[in-house]
Amino acid sequence: MDSTSIFTILISILSSSIFTLILSSLFFDPFKDRKKYIFEEKQRVYESIITFAQIALYPKEAKFSLGVARYNIQELSEQERIENAVNDLKMAIPKLQLITNNSKVITQTMNFIEQINEESFNLMLNVLRKDLFK
Numbered sequence: 001m002d003s004t005s006i007f008t009i010l011i012s013i014l015s016s017s018i019f020t021l022i023l024s025s026l027f028f029d030p031f032k033d034r035k036k037y038i039f040e041e042k043q044r045v046y047e048s049i050i051t052f053a054q055i056a057l058y059p060k061e062a063k064f065s066l067g068v069a070r071y072n073i074q075e076l077s078e079q080e081r082i083e084n085a086v087n088d089l090k091m092a093i094p095k096l097q098l099i100t101n102n103s104k105v106i107t108q109t110m111n112f113i114e115q116i117n118e119e120s121f122n123l124m125l126n127v128l129r130k131d132l133f134k
Contacts (some may be wrong), residue, residue, distance in 0.1 A: 053087035
């Protein structure tokens with residue numbers, strides 16, 4: 001092999017590496033970052049929806065739950081807890097419309113708000129789980 005062939009091979013390897021680096025930094029990394037951000041935002045919103053749904057569904061138990069300590073519901077009456085949780089769920093609907101294209105998520109959340117029972121809660125939970133991990 002002469003030096004020209006070696007030089008050509010080195011240039012070829014370096015150019016493909018540089019091309020891959022450029023592609024990765026311009027296209028692949030931002031796409032992965034965007035997907036990660038969307039997943040984390042959905043996870044945060046869905047977690048708060050589930051927490052408020054649990055407060056509405058189980059107001060007595062929620063009073064002593066550590067998971068709802070940040071919402072300071074201990075001083076509220078049972079009816080106030082339910083009303084506040086349902087109001088917070090209603091306020092989450094626009095957030096849902098922003099972060100998901102799945103209309104079932106919004107429909108099931110609204111069904112839970114109307115019915116507030118375990119069956120509608122479980123249906124909502126299944127839809128949220130499927131949408132989050134799709």
